Amino acid sequence: MMTGLDIYNPISGEMARVEELLIESIDSELTTLDQAATHLIRAGGKRLRPAFVLLAAKVFADEVEKAIPLATSLELVHMASLVHDDVIDNSELRRGQPTVKNRWGNRISLYTGNYVLAKSLALAAGYRRSDILAVLADASMRICEGEIKQMRSCFNIKQGLKDYLRRIERKTALLIAVSCQLGAMLSDAAAHQVRALERYGYYLGMAFQVTDDILDFVASEEVLGKPVGSDIRQGVITLPAIYALHYGQERDQLGKMLASPLACNRQAEEIISLICDSEGIDYAYHVSNKFAQRARQQLRHLPDRPVKDTLYEIASYISAREY
């Protein structure tokens, strides 16, 4: 989804090391665990979180090699939450690959998630910096709360914009914010600069998730790596749906359908049409653009270095993704 722009250019060498370290860090003697975790790593992904750790570190230092384990740790935190999400969502595919849950079952998925999370903390603990670990522990806690919120909001047509925003904050923005924050902390940036990068990551993550939720309506299955309309089918009500529920012409009919697990599953295409007919998609793009703009504004607090241009471009690109 980031093909139009190579955000990895300034950090390509370090990202290759992250990929190696991901594999190395899962060297369990337990075959099943090793296979499940390796499957998870090989399934790929955008590696956004490690990229942001490295990019943020690079705002303050040319040499960011020491940030590689921390970058890897952030990807492992993210992966752990994905495995657990798959247990909860009963997903069969992620990024076009069978999920760990689909291949090894719930039990292995649960423990693989726990193991990968513990590994990530052990990697971060290697820095012997309690400030970094405190940020990670706090983020883990808030992400858990977000996961429970997401679960409880399914099929709830009474939720508003605020509920949605708080939900995606925990689901996505928080960990990207923390990635930027920790990268800056590791480069010993000044407190106001750490804060600016954290805000940058936060707004960028919000823009990213809103756009991702739009893509679930409008992209092709090929691009998504999973069926179009997965959210709707599972009763996950995202921004375009919330807009349509409030302002769409057929909002009453839509409300009835979205409140029913059966209708969400069987009449997903009809629901998607109703949402696309409202201006929900355009509205969501507008919201995503606003967040991206705020992300760019944070950059003014940072020193003028080449990597700042990359961060600016990412924020411009993210809300203008093709679909």
Next chain:
Amino acid sequence: MMTGLDIYNPISGEMARVEELLIESIDSELTTLDQAATHLIRAGGKRLRPAFVLLAAKVFADEVEKAIPLATSLELVHMASLVHDDVIDNSELRRGQPTVKNRWGNRISLYTGNYVLAKSLALAAGYRRSDILAVLADASMRICEGEIKQMRSCFNIKQGLKDYLRRIERKTALLIAVSCQLGAMLSDAAAHQVRALERYGYYLGMAFQVTDDILDFVASEEVLGKPVGSDIRQGVITLPAIYALHYGQERDQLGKMLASPLACNRQAEEIISLICDSEGIDYAYHVSNKFAQRARQQLRHLPDRPVKDTLYEIASYISAREY
């Protein structure tokens, strides 16, 4: 199960604060999460891990108030693993109470476990001591490996003493060892004393788990808070069974039954009789006594303080528990 001895006497004030802090630390705004976690705390338990943190700290200092959050953190780590175990084991009762899984389902259990674990790390992170967090992160990882091992060992009649010991090491001994170790570290004990307390906790934890596994055969449902023979019914092969599989007169018949999930479930009482008829229970008591003895031997490295007598008595008591 520790009623014959009050190990909490030297630390009763601090333990009361641990109980309060357990409740305070679960102050989530999310009702379900709050209820599930509170249920978990209220279900009680022996609070062994916090007790060992405090007792170990008290070997080197009279005033151990600052160890209270760390003690609470260790109980939360333990609770998180219990909730996840219940998801995996499909247990309906724990300590005579419905499990979180039984009452709220798998999804809430999974996230409650994650949340409680994250909370525990956040509490420990409050000390801003990276050495303490490194020990905790490493222990979490090794505990996960142990959980997967336990799962894969069910119905496996080829396992020997070594497999069993390695399994209970991860399941129980490790976290009790870490509790003792961290308590000593927080009191700034010398390295060799920290090590002695860690070994003490390790051997004590081994003795404790072997005795616990014996109780599953010989105690009453009232004492256990769950049905007698739960392990056998789930195909969990513990020390008395391993002995009987190797040396019992009816070992072939026993082997066939223990390898079959159906027989374990339907003929549990017959299996238990076969194991009790071998000398498996006596042998397990012998092993437990050996571990308790080694635990006591570690104490000679510690300064002579009243709390050392308590630690000595615990080790003497643990392998002589009534049943």
